[in-house]
Amino acid sequence: MFIIGGMIFAAVFAPYLTPYSPIDQTLPDKLLPPFWEAKGSMKYILGTDIFGRDVLTRLLYGARVSLIVTGLSLLFGGGVGLLIGITSGYIGGRLDSLLMRLVDAAFTFPAILFALLLAVTMGQGLDTLVIAIGLLLWAGFARIIRGEVLALKQRDFVALAKVHGCSELRIMVTHILPNVMNTFMVLVTLNVGAVIVAEASLSFLGAGIPPPTPSWGLMVAEGRGKISSAWWLSLLPGIAITLVVLTFNLFGDWLRDRLDPKLRQL
Amino acid sequence: MNGDIALEVRDLHTHFFLRRGVVKAVDGVSFSLHRGEVLGLVGESGCGKSVTALSLLRLLPNEAARTVQGQVLLDGEDLLVKSKRQMRQIRGRKISMILQDPQTSLNPLFTIGNQLSEVISKIGAERGGGVMQQAIEVLRKVKLSAPEQRVRQYPHELSGGMKQRVVGAIAMNRGPRVLIADEPTTALDVTIQLQYLNLLKELQENTDMAILFITHDFGVVARMCDRVAVMYAGRIVETGPVREVFNNPSHPYTQALIASVPKLKRPEARLHTIEGQPPVLTDLPKGCRFEARCPHAEARCRAAYPDSFTVGAEHAANCWRLDPA
Amino acid sequence: MQGYIVRRLFQGVVLLVIVTTIVFAVGRLTGNPVDLLLPEEASEEERQAMIEALGLDGPVLEQFVVFIKGAVQGDLGVSIRYRQPAVDVFFSRLPNTLLLMPAAMLLAVFMAIPLGILSALRRGRLTDKVSGTIAVLGIATPNFWLGILLIYIFSVQLGWLPSSRMGDWSHYVLPTITLGTFLVAGFMRLIRSSMLDVLDSEFVKLARIKGLSEMRVVWKHCLRNALIPVLTLWGVFMGGLVTGTIVTETVYAWPGVGRLTYEAVIFRDYPLLQAVVIMDAVLILAINLVVDILYAYVDPRIRFT
Ligand SMILES: Nc1ncnc2c1ncn2[C@@H]1O[C@H](COP(=O)(O)OP(=O)(O)OP(=O)(O)O)[C@@H](O)[C@H]1O
Numbered sequence: 001m002f003i004i005g006g007m008i009f010a011a012v013f014a015p016y017l018t019p020y021s022p023i024d025q026t027l028p029d030k031l032l033p034p035f036w037e038a039k040g041s042m043k044y045i046l047g048t049d050i051f052g053r054d055v056l057t058r059l060l061y062g063a064r065v066s067l068i069v070t071g072l073s074l075l076f077g078g079g080v081g082l083l084i085g086i087t088s089g090y091i092g093g094r095l096d097s098l099l100m101r102l103v104d105a106a107f108t109f110p111a112i113l114f115a116l117l118l119a120v121t122m123g124q125g126l127d128t129l130v131i132a133i134g135l136l137l138w139a140g141f142a143r144i145i146r147g148e149v150l151a152l153k154q155r156d157f158v159a160l161a162k163v164h165g166c167s168e169l170r171i172m173v174t175h176i177l178p179n180v181m182n183t184f185m186v187l188v189t190l191n192v193g194a195v196i197v198a199e200a201s202l203s204f205l206g207a208g209i210p211p212p213t214p215s216w217g218l219m220v221a222e223g224r225g226k227i228s229s230a231w232w233l234s235l236l237p238g239i240a241i242t243l244v245v246l247t248f249n250l251f252g253d254w255l256r257d258r259l260d261p262k263l264r265q266l
Numbered sequence: 267m268n269g270d271i272a273l274e275v276r277d278l279h280t281h282f283f284l285r286r287g288v289v290k291a292v293d294g295v296s297f298s299l300h301r302g303e304v305l306g307l308v309g310e311s312g313c314g315k316s317v318t319a320l321s322l323l324r325l326l327p328n329e330a331a332r333t334v335q336g337q338v339l340l341d342g343e344d345l346l347v348k349s350k351r352q353m354r355q356i357r358g359r360k361i362s363m364i365l366q367d368p369q370t371s372l373n374p375l376f377t378i379g380n381q382l383s384e385v386i387s388k389i390g391a392e393r394g395g396g397v398m399q400q401a402i403e404v405l406r407k408v409k410l411s412a413p414e415q416r417v418r419q420y421p422h423e424l425s426g427g428m429k430q431r432v433v434g435a436i437a438m439n440r441g442p443r444v445l446i447a448d449e450p451t452t453a454l455d456v457t458i459q460l461q462y463l464n465l466l467k468e469l470q471e472n473t474d475m476a477i478l479f480i481t482h483d484f485g486v487v488a489r490m491c492d493r494v495a496v497m498y499a500g501r502i503v504e505t506g507p508v509r510e511v512f513n514n515p516s517h518p519y520t521q522a523l524i525a526s527v528p529k530l531k532r533p534e535a536r537l538h539t540i541e542g543q544p545p546v547l548t549d550l551p552k553g554c555r556f557e558a559r560c561p562h563a564e565a566r567c568r569a570a571y572p573d574s575f576t577v578g579a580e581h582a583a584n585c586w587r588l589d590p591a
Numbered sequence: 592m593q594g595y596i597v598r599r600l601f602q603g604v605v606l607l608v609i610v611t612t613i614v615f616a617v618g619r620l621t622g623n624p625v626d627l628l629l630p631e632e633a634s635e636e637e638r639q640a641m642i643e644a645l646g647l648d649g650p651v652l653e654q655f656v657v658f659i660k661g662a663v664q665g666d667l668g669v670s671i672r673y674r675q676p677a678v679d680v681f682f683s684r685l686p687n688t689l690l691l692m693p694a695a696m697l698l699a700v701f702m703a704i705p706l707g708i709l710s711a712l713r714r715g716r717l718t719d720k721v722s723g724t725i726a727v728l729g730i731a732t733p734n735f736w737l738g739i740l741l742i743y744i745f746s747v748q749l750g751w752l753p754s755s756r757m758g759d760w761s762h763y764v765l766p767t768i769t770l771g772t773f774l775v776a777g778f779m780r781l782i783r784s785s786m787l788d789v790l791d792s793e794f795v796k797l798a799r800i801k802g803l804s805e806m807r808v809v810w811k812h813c814l815r816n817a818l819i820p821v822l823t824l825w826g827v828f829m830g831g832l833v834t835g836t837i838v839t840e841t842v843y844a845w846p847g848v849g850r851l852t853y854e855a856v857i858f859r860d861y862p863l864l865q866a867v868v869i870m871d872a873v874l875i876l877a878i879n880l881v882v883d884i885l886y887a888y889v890d891p892r893i894r895f896t
């Protein structure tokens with residue numbers, strides 16, 4: 001909880017928390033270690049990178065990038081999944097089996113590969129990244145929401161709405177949608193961790209937000225070559241990722257158990 | 267002690283130690299089972315029938331459950347003090363059980379023959395022309411059609427009734443002294459139920475096996491059992507020969523249960539249902555547990571749990587109204 | 592059984608067609624294929640020649656037919672960087688990946704099964720808590736970072752193990768752990784929870800009523816059943832494994848398919864990447880088919896449906 005709050009705080013207030021720029025280079029100060037190492041100082045608490053940029057500053061701004069990407073891709077991927085899940089489950093029939101085939105396909109084939117493909121064809125950037133990660137998410141959302149909708153369809157209030165002559169679209173929006181929102185929220189929280197890892201992995205593989213914008217995955221990648229002389233460059237961002245992902249995962253598990261224990265098996 | 271008693275249970279207490287409190291699922295159950303006898307154990311859902319049965323076999327569902335007090339004497343030996351290893355020797359051979367749901371009682375991944383083979387002894391197999399031949403014989407005994415094919419089939423290829431026969435065969439194959447049947451027919455449809463009950467009765471009559479027959483169906487009790495024990499909220503409230511208990515139910519709970527059985531002869535008669543809920547097992551009253559739902563409740567019912575009073579030959583019930591004093 | 596395999600195979604082919612179509616579509620819709628296929632410094636004549644050679648001047652459908660025809664014959668274009676048929680490059684790297692993947696799977700099997708069973712049997716005790724924590728951590732740690740962390744500890748600081756490239760057995764240790772960790776964690780959690788379900792089941796009760804030994808109950812009656820969810824969810828793990836090899840091979844400079852994927856991305860070698868994606872799909876389908884057969888072997892209910 002504390003960590004999630006901290007991350008959001010860092011992301012929002014990054015410019016006020018640190019005197020440095022995440023991008024401008026200060027070459028004379030390059031590769032300084034964190035303050036507790038022999039040559040480190042409190043001037044750069046967590047040290048500097050090969051261009052003399054403050055690691056802490058870049059971490060804070062990186063949180064911002066991570067959060068934006070995570071939020072947008074969850075919105076996009078989750079939204080597409082929600083839409084497909086509801087239509088597929090509610091309308092059923094041919095359309096349903098076709099869509100579920102697609103979902104199966106998406107499950108079998110790792111979305112990261114498509115994401116890499118997109119990065120090459122569209123070029124790196126926020127839009128590419130969001131679409132790519134959205135591709136990673138939609139199938140899982142669609143499958144579970146569809147299951148929910150199938151169960152809801154049997155319930156009385158839907159039949160009642162039909163009797164009252166509500167249109168299909170209206171039923172979907174006013175009766176089905178609000179009832180799957182709980183599940184949707186649980187799915188969103190359960191997936192935050194995975195999305196952060198995906199974003200970091202794509203950045204690490206050179207398919208994320210292009211440098212010099214700081215992102216945690218990219219920072220790990222940049223520091224990799226200097227692991228023997230400047231460990232902090234890649235280990236610190238990694239710790240940040242792990243901690244945040246861990247917290248979101250635990251939070252997601254907790255929320256699921258509270259709101260929707262039947263999702264347990266997943 | 268009487269030589270023809272196969273199983274005697276004395277003051278058995280099995281509790282679940284949960285975070286929200288101690289669930290006293292079985293709280294002072296005593297009964298005895300004679301050789302070759304079928305004793306019915308009836309009571310509404312949740313009164314502790316299954317937990318009683320599992321306690322006898324020392325197969326409680328989880329670590330929170332513990333049998334804290336009592337004796338389970340099988341041929342005079344207390345099962346509750348046996349080691350785990352000794353218990354394994356006893357289970358299946360001397361005391362055995364048929365579970366409620368035939369659909370899930372068999373392992374879906376192994377053939378019927380394979381699962382039967384686990385209760386066929388090496389010696390038996392050698393004498394009987396191999397394990398599979400022996401397994402076929404076992405299935406023939408429970409009158410399963412085409413046993414030669416069945417042994418090679420998987421559980422999902424059999425119907426519910428067939429599976430329950432297989433489960434019965436597994437439970438009885440080693441000729442146990444005592445068989446516990448925990449609602450063995452509730453998951454089956456009516457005609458199959460009858461066939462199965464007849465089979466069970468037939469197999470039992472050829473041996474001196476005693477059966478503890480758990481059910482909540484008085485019709486089944488009338489068909490199957492010699493004696494009946496009525497259980498309520500973790501205790502037995504009335505025992506007696508089936509005919510006696512039917513004709514002269516003495517505990518108000520038994521009376522209510524019997525009144526709620528639909529009678530074919532008088533279909534127009536209104537069915538009685540028992541008002542109210544059984545007590546919470548974590549917070550049992552000091553006095554009679556049926557008191558809150560009892561039409562005849564008096565002050566002394568609240569004050570103390572009633573003693574057992576003899577009503578007729580081998581027929582007793584725990585109710586203050588029977589107190590001759 | 593044969594019907595089942597044929598059906599699975601057919602589903603695989605359908606999937607392959609979907610993947611190929613999407614790859615084709617992605618190439619056309621989101622960029623100019625000629626720009627993607629040619630190096631940046633290509634001359635105008637070269638561009639023109641390529642357009643004609645690939646039939647890119649024709650309608651899209653025709654182009655698709657050409658593409659599929661090539662794909663079926665194993666021709667997925669020429670790698671820009673290696674100036675060789677992309678498929679050949681893929682196959683030259685494949686053996687190295689096929690050494691690493693099974694190593695990680697074996698690690699997962701040998702760690703996750705005993706630990707998963709043990710934590711289910713000792714639910715709530717120390718063993719369970721420790722392995723539960725490891726699982727949660729293992730899932731949260733991105734494996735590229737785990738790889739770097741391991742290099743830092745075991746190569747840089749301790750100097751025990753090599754940090755990159757292939758070689759004798761010691762080169763396998765770190766990549767295997769890196770790639771295997773999420774599998775171990777995922778399997779362990781899955782086996783633990785399915786084991787708990789199985790332990791609660793009626794047939795295990797019946798096995799105990801039979802008077803079988805605890806070993807027999809656990810190893811014969813529980814384990815196989817507890818493994819079924821792992822097989823059911825195998826596809827998801829397989830995807831993770833392929834993703835994991837890209838990252839792991841990149842970190843350890845392991846000359847396999849994963850590293851090749853990374854190279855194709857950073858050098859913008861589109862034909863190569865396209866070939867790798869399609870060939871990866873083939874590889875995944877092949878492995879999934881093997882797992883499906885194994886599944887049918889373990890669970891008779893599958894065999895007959
Ligand atoms: N695993 C368990 N954990 C906690 N409490 C349990 C558990 N199993 C049973 N109980 C408690 O023990 C009581 C008796 O359960 P039991 O299964 O013996 O009922 P029953 O008489 O067999 O009912 P039914 O006719 O429905 O089978 C229940 O009311 C329940 O509260």
Ligand SMILES: [Mg+2]
Pocket residue numbers: 315316317448
């Ligand atoms: Mg029961």
